[in-house]
Amino acid sequence: MSRTFEYIAIALGVVAIVVTSYGLGKLSYSWMPLEASTDAREIDHLFSFLVTMGSVIFLVVMGMLIYSLIFNRAAPGDYTEGHAFRHNWKLEVVWLVVPTLLVLWIGIYSFNIYVRMDVAGPKELLASASQPKDLEVAATNTNQALVTIGVVAKQWAWDFHYPDGKIDRELHLPVDRRVRLMLQSEDVLHGFYVPEFRIKQDIIPTRDIAFQFIPNRVGKYKLHDSQLSGTYFALMEADVYVETQEDYQQWLARESDNAARNLAALEYTNPHERVFDSHYPTVVPARSEEITASNDAIAKN
Numbered sequence: 139m140s141r142t143f144e145y146i147a148i149a150l151g152v153v154a155i156v157v158t159s160y161g162l163g164k165l166s167y168s169w170m171p172l173e174a175s176t177d178a179r180e181i182d183h184l185f186s187f188l189v190t191m192g193s194v195i196f197l198v199v200m201g202m203l204i205y206s207l208i209f210n211r212a213a214p215g216d217y218t219e220g221h222a223f224r225h226n227w228k229l230e231v232v233w234l235v236v237p238t239l240l241v242l243w244i245g246i247y248s249f250n251i252y253v254r255m256d257v258a259g260p261k262e263l264l265a266s267a268s269q270p271k272d273l274e275v276a277a278t279n280t281n282q283a284l285v286t287i288g289v290v291a292k293q294w295a296w297d298f299h300y301p302d303g304k305i306d307r308e309l310h311l312p313v314d315r316r317v318r319l320m321l322q323s324e325d326v327l328h329g330f331y332v333p334e335f336r337i338k339q340d341i342i343p344t345r346d347i348a349f350q351f352i353p354n355r356v357g358k359y360k361l362h363d364s365q366l367s368g369t370y371f372a373l374m375e376a377d378v379y380v381e382t383q384e385d386y387q388q389w390l391a392r393e394s395d396n397a398a399r400n401l402a403a404l405e406y407t408n409p410h411e412r413v414f415d416s417h418y419p420t421v422v423p424a425r426s427e428e429i430t431a432s433n434d435a436i437a438k439n
Protein backbone atom coordinates (compact mmCIF):
# COMPACT_ATOMS: atom_id res chain seq x y z
CA MET A 139 0.00 0.00 0.00
CA SER A 140 1.22 3.49 -0.77
CA ARG A 141 2.91 5.71 1.78
CA THR A 142 0.39 8.50 1.32
CA PHE A 143 -2.47 6.19 2.12
CA GLU A 144 -0.63 5.04 5.25
CA TYR A 145 -0.17 8.61 6.52
CA ILE A 146 -3.78 9.50 5.81
CA ALA A 147 -4.86 6.39 7.72
CA ILE A 148 -2.69 7.38 10.72
CA ALA A 149 -4.05 10.94 10.71
CA LEU A 150 -7.64 9.73 10.48
CA GLY A 151 -6.97 7.19 13.25
CA VAL A 152 -5.60 9.87 15.59
CA VAL A 153 -8.60 12.11 14.92
CA ALA A 154 -10.99 9.19 15.48
CA ILE A 155 -9.29 8.28 18.78
CA VAL A 156 -9.40 11.85 20.09
CA VAL A 157 -13.05 12.38 19.10
CA THR A 158 -14.21 8.98 20.39
CA SER A 159 -12.38 9.36 23.72
CA TYR A 160 -13.80 12.83 24.22
CA GLY A 161 -17.28 11.54 23.40
CA LEU A 162 -16.99 8.61 25.79
CA GLY A 163 -15.81 10.98 28.52
CA LYS A 164 -18.91 13.14 28.00
CA LEU A 165 -21.14 10.05 27.83
CA SER A 166 -19.75 8.72 31.11
CA TYR A 167 -21.72 11.33 33.08
CA SER A 168 -24.88 9.42 32.17
CA TRP A 169 -23.52 6.17 33.64
CA MET A 170 -23.57 7.64 37.15
CA PRO A 171 -26.59 7.85 39.46
CA LEU A 172 -28.31 11.16 40.23
CA GLU A 173 -26.11 13.86 41.75
CA ALA A 174 -27.47 14.70 45.21
CA SER A 175 -24.55 16.35 46.99
CA THR A 176 -22.24 19.25 46.18
CA ASP A 177 -19.32 16.81 45.93
CA ALA A 178 -21.02 14.64 43.33
CA ARG A 179 -20.08 16.94 40.43
CA GLU A 180 -16.38 16.81 41.33
CA ILE A 181 -16.41 13.03 41.48
CA ASP A 182 -18.21 12.80 38.14
CA HIS A 183 -15.66 15.16 36.54
CA LEU A 184 -12.89 12.91 37.82
CA PHE A 185 -14.71 9.83 36.54
CA SER A 186 -15.21 11.44 33.13
CA PHE A 187 -11.51 12.40 33.03
CA LEU A 188 -10.48 8.80 33.85
CA VAL A 189 -12.85 7.43 31.19
CA THR A 190 -11.36 9.82 28.60
CA MET A 191 -7.79 8.85 29.52
CA GLY A 192 -8.64 5.15 29.63
CA SER A 193 -10.31 5.37 26.22
CA VAL A 194 -7.26 7.09 24.69
CA ILE A 195 -4.94 4.37 26.03
CA PHE A 196 -7.23 1.53 24.97
CA LEU A 197 -7.82 2.94 21.49
CA VAL A 198 -4.12 3.80 20.91
CA VAL A 199 -3.07 0.24 21.86
CA MET A 200 -5.80 -1.33 19.72
CA GLY A 201 -5.07 1.15 16.91
CA MET A 202 -1.37 0.23 16.86
CA LEU A 203 -2.27 -3.44 16.81
CA ILE A 204 -4.62 -3.02 13.86
CA TYR A 205 -2.18 -0.67 12.12
CA SER A 206 0.59 -3.29 12.41
CA LEU A 207 -1.69 -6.01 11.13
CA ILE A 208 -2.60 -3.97 8.07
CA PHE A 209 0.62 -2.16 7.15
CA ASN A 210 3.36 -4.44 8.47
CA ARG A 211 2.21 -7.84 7.34
CA ALA A 212 4.83 -10.42 6.37
CA ALA A 213 4.64 -11.50 2.76
CA PRO A 214 2.78 -14.77 2.22
CA GLY A 215 5.14 -17.68 2.86
CA ASP A 216 7.71 -15.50 4.69
CA TYR A 217 8.54 -17.33 7.93
CA THR A 218 11.91 -15.67 8.59
CA GLU A 219 12.48 -13.97 11.93
CA GLY A 220 11.78 -10.28 12.19
CA HIS A 221 14.48 -7.68 12.65
CA ALA A 222 15.77 -7.80 16.25
CA PHE A 223 16.47 -4.45 17.89
CA ARG A 224 17.46 -3.58 21.44
CA HIS A 225 18.05 -0.41 23.44
CA ASN A 226 16.00 2.26 21.82
CA TRP A 227 16.55 4.96 24.41
CA LYS A 228 14.08 7.38 22.80
CA LEU A 229 11.31 4.81 23.07
CA GLU A 230 12.30 3.95 26.64
CA VAL A 231 12.24 7.59 27.71
CA VAL A 232 8.80 7.99 26.14
CA TRP A 233 7.25 5.00 27.88
CA LEU A 234 8.75 5.99 31.23
CA VAL A 235 8.00 9.70 31.11
CA VAL A 236 4.49 9.63 29.61
CA PRO A 237 2.95 7.15 32.12
CA THR A 238 4.77 8.84 35.02
CA LEU A 239 3.35 12.24 34.10
CA LEU A 240 -0.09 10.71 33.56
CA VAL A 241 -0.11 8.96 36.95
CA LEU A 242 1.11 12.16 38.66
CA TRP A 243 -1.61 14.16 36.93
CA ILE A 244 -4.32 11.69 38.01
CA GLY A 245 -2.87 11.54 41.54
CA ILE A 246 -2.75 15.32 42.03
CA TYR A 247 -6.20 15.80 40.48
CA SER A 248 -7.78 13.13 42.74
CA PHE A 249 -5.99 14.36 45.84
CA ASN A 250 -7.23 17.91 45.25
CA ILE A 251 -10.82 16.66 45.05
CA TYR A 252 -10.31 14.61 48.19
CA VAL A 253 -9.00 17.62 50.06
CA ARG A 254 -11.89 19.80 48.86
CA MET A 255 -14.49 17.16 49.76
CA ASP A 256 -13.26 16.72 53.28
CA VAL A 257 -13.45 20.41 54.06
CA ALA A 258 -12.92 19.73 57.74
CA GLY A 259 -10.00 17.51 56.85
CA PRO A 260 -7.52 15.81 59.13
CA LYS A 261 -7.38 18.89 61.38
CA GLU A 262 -11.02 18.41 62.30
CA LEU A 263 -10.39 14.75 62.93
CA LEU A 264 -7.57 15.58 65.32
CA ALA A 265 -9.81 18.06 67.14
CA SER A 266 -12.64 15.56 67.48
CA ALA A 267 -10.23 12.94 68.82
CA SER A 268 -9.62 15.12 71.89
CA GLN A 269 -13.35 15.64 72.44
CA PRO A 270 -15.55 13.34 74.49
CA LYS A 271 -16.37 10.26 72.50
CA ASP A 272 -19.96 10.22 73.68
CA LEU A 273 -22.33 10.67 70.76
CA GLU A 274 -24.92 12.66 72.68
CA VAL A 275 -22.30 15.13 73.81
CA ALA A 276 -20.87 15.39 70.33
CA ALA A 277 -24.35 15.91 68.93
CA THR A 278 -25.23 18.77 71.29
CA ASN A 279 -21.85 20.41 70.63
CA THR A 280 -22.86 21.50 67.16
CA ASN A 281 -22.56 25.04 66.02
CA GLN A 282 -25.42 26.60 64.08
CA ALA A 283 -24.06 26.06 60.61
CA LEU A 284 -23.45 22.36 61.01
CA VAL A 285 -25.97 19.59 61.38
CA THR A 286 -24.19 16.85 63.30
CA ILE A 287 -25.66 13.38 63.22
CA GLY A 288 -24.22 10.31 64.89
CA VAL A 289 -24.28 7.15 62.79
CA VAL A 290 -23.97 3.85 64.60
CA ALA A 291 -23.51 0.76 62.46
CA LYS A 292 -23.98 -2.74 63.79
CA GLN A 293 -24.77 -6.20 62.49
CA TRP A 294 -27.10 -5.48 60.64
CA ALA A 295 -28.76 -2.14 61.10
CA TRP A 296 -28.11 1.60 61.19
CA ASP A 297 -28.99 3.86 64.11
CA PHE A 298 -29.00 7.62 63.64
CA HIS A 299 -28.53 9.91 66.63
CA TYR A 300 -29.97 13.40 66.08
CA PRO A 301 -28.97 16.61 67.88
CA ASP A 302 -32.06 16.71 70.11
CA GLY A 303 -31.52 13.17 71.34
CA LYS A 304 -33.84 11.57 68.85
CA ILE A 305 -32.68 8.14 67.68
CA ASP A 306 -34.13 6.71 64.50
CA ARG A 307 -33.64 4.11 61.82
CA GLU A 308 -34.05 6.64 58.99
CA LEU A 309 -31.49 9.21 57.98
CA HIS A 310 -33.13 12.61 57.49
CA LEU A 311 -31.05 15.53 56.23
CA PRO A 312 -31.96 19.17 55.60
CA VAL A 313 -31.23 20.22 52.03
CA ASP A 314 -28.39 22.69 51.33
CA ARG A 315 -27.04 22.52 54.89
CA ARG A 316 -23.59 21.26 55.74
CA VAL A 317 -23.99 17.89 57.43
CA ARG A 318 -21.39 16.34 59.66
CA LEU A 319 -21.66 12.62 60.25
CA MET A 320 -19.92 10.94 63.16
CA LEU A 321 -19.47 7.32 62.20
CA GLN A 322 -19.14 4.58 64.79
CA SER A 323 -19.32 0.82 64.68
CA GLU A 324 -20.52 -1.37 67.53
CA ASP A 325 -18.90 -4.52 66.24
CA VAL A 326 -17.10 -5.00 62.93
CA LEU A 327 -16.06 -3.04 59.86
CA HIS A 328 -18.98 -1.45 58.00
CA GLY A 329 -19.14 1.05 55.15
CA PHE A 330 -21.32 4.16 54.77
CA TYR A 331 -22.28 4.42 51.11
CA VAL A 332 -24.90 6.57 49.43
CA PRO A 333 -24.22 6.42 45.67
CA GLU A 334 -26.15 9.64 44.93
CA PHE A 335 -23.91 11.56 47.36
CA ARG A 336 -20.78 9.89 45.87
CA ILE A 337 -19.69 9.23 49.43
CA LYS A 338 -18.24 5.97 50.62
CA GLN A 339 -16.56 5.87 54.01
CA ASP A 340 -15.40 2.87 56.00
CA ILE A 341 -16.55 2.67 59.60
CA ILE A 342 -13.85 1.20 61.78
CA PRO A 343 -14.57 -0.28 65.22
CA THR A 344 -13.12 1.67 68.20
CA ARG A 345 -12.63 4.74 66.02
CA ASP A 346 -14.75 7.87 65.53
CA ILE A 347 -14.74 8.96 61.94
CA ALA A 348 -16.23 12.31 61.03
CA PHE A 349 -16.86 13.72 57.61
CA GLN A 350 -18.92 16.47 56.06
CA PHE A 351 -20.90 17.06 52.95
CA ILE A 352 -23.82 19.13 51.66
CA PRO A 353 -26.85 17.26 50.27
CA ASN A 354 -28.36 19.55 47.64
CA ARG A 355 -31.27 17.68 46.11
CA VAL A 356 -34.55 16.87 47.86
CA GLY A 357 -35.42 13.22 47.50
CA LYS A 358 -35.30 9.72 48.89
CA TYR A 359 -32.12 7.70 48.61
CA LYS A 360 -30.70 4.48 49.96
CA LEU A 361 -27.81 3.99 52.31
CA HIS A 362 -25.88 0.79 51.64
CA ASP A 363 -23.24 -1.05 53.57
CA SER A 364 -20.17 -1.08 51.33
CA GLN A 365 -18.19 -3.54 53.45
CA LEU A 366 -18.80 -7.23 53.90
CA SER A 367 -19.86 -7.07 57.53
CA GLY A 368 -21.29 -10.55 57.95
CA THR A 369 -24.06 -12.81 56.68
CA TYR A 370 -26.75 -10.18 56.12
CA PHE A 371 -24.60 -7.21 55.20
CA ALA A 372 -26.37 -6.96 51.84
CA LEU A 373 -29.61 -6.26 53.72
CA MET A 374 -28.02 -3.57 55.85
CA GLU A 375 -29.82 -0.66 54.23
CA ALA A 376 -31.48 2.48 55.45
CA ASP A 377 -33.69 5.10 53.82
CA VAL A 378 -32.14 8.52 53.40
CA TYR A 379 -34.42 11.54 53.07
CA VAL A 380 -33.13 14.90 51.96
CA GLU A 381 -35.88 17.41 52.71
CA THR A 382 -36.56 21.10 53.13
CA GLN A 383 -35.65 22.79 56.40
CA GLU A 384 -39.34 22.86 57.48
CA ASP A 385 -39.94 19.20 56.68
CA TYR A 386 -36.74 18.28 58.47
CA GLN A 387 -37.72 20.24 61.60
CA GLN A 388 -41.20 18.71 61.54
CA TRP A 389 -39.77 15.23 61.27
CA LEU A 390 -37.30 15.94 64.10
CA ALA A 391 -40.15 17.06 66.35
CA ARG A 392 -42.16 13.94 65.64
CA GLU A 393 -41.98 11.01 68.00
CA SER A 394 -39.68 8.35 66.61
CA ASP A 395 -41.61 5.28 65.54
CA ASN A 396 -38.48 3.23 65.80
CA ALA A 397 -39.62 0.25 63.84
CA ALA A 398 -37.41 -2.49 65.14
CA ARG A 399 -38.11 -4.63 62.10
CA ASN A 400 -35.18 -4.78 59.82
CA LEU A 401 -34.41 -6.65 56.62
CA ALA A 402 -31.78 -8.87 58.21
CA ALA A 403 -34.24 -10.03 60.87
CA LEU A 404 -36.92 -10.66 58.22
CA GLU A 405 -34.50 -12.71 56.16
CA TYR A 406 -33.46 -14.63 59.27
CA THR A 407 -37.04 -15.60 60.14
CA ASN A 408 -38.18 -16.13 56.52
CA PRO A 409 -35.13 -17.28 54.61
CA HIS A 410 -35.31 -17.28 50.82
CA GLU A 411 -36.01 -20.59 49.18
CA ARG A 412 -32.83 -22.06 47.75
CA VAL A 413 -32.75 -22.38 44.00
CA PHE A 414 -30.46 -25.37 44.22
CA ASP A 415 -28.57 -27.06 47.02
CA SER A 416 -24.84 -27.36 46.49
CA HIS A 417 -24.51 -29.77 49.45
CA TYR A 418 -21.39 -27.90 50.48
CA PRO A 419 -21.11 -27.37 54.22
CA THR A 420 -22.15 -23.84 55.07
CA VAL A 421 -21.91 -21.47 58.00
CA VAL A 422 -25.21 -21.07 59.83
CA PRO A 423 -26.03 -17.35 59.98
CA ALA A 424 -25.26 -15.82 63.33
CA ARG A 425 -28.21 -14.70 65.40
CA SER A 426 -26.96 -11.25 66.18
CA GLU A 427 -28.30 -9.16 69.05
CA GLU A 428 -29.95 -6.94 66.50
CA ILE A 429 -31.90 -9.85 65.02
CA THR A 430 -32.90 -11.13 68.45
CA ALA A 431 -34.20 -7.69 69.44
CA SER A 432 -36.08 -7.24 66.16
CA ASN A 433 -37.64 -10.68 66.36
CA ASP A 434 -38.88 -9.95 69.87
CA ALA A 435 -40.43 -6.73 68.58
CA ILE A 436 -42.07 -8.55 65.66
CA ALA A 437 -43.43 -11.19 68.05
CA LYS A 438 -44.87 -8.45 70.30
CA ASN A 439 -46.74 -6.74 67.44
Ligand SMILES: [Cu+2]
Nearest residue numbers: 328363367374
Ligand atom coordinates in the same frame (compact mmCIF):
# COMPACT_ATOMS: atom_id res chain seq x y z
CU1 LIG B 1 -22.39 -3.58 57.75
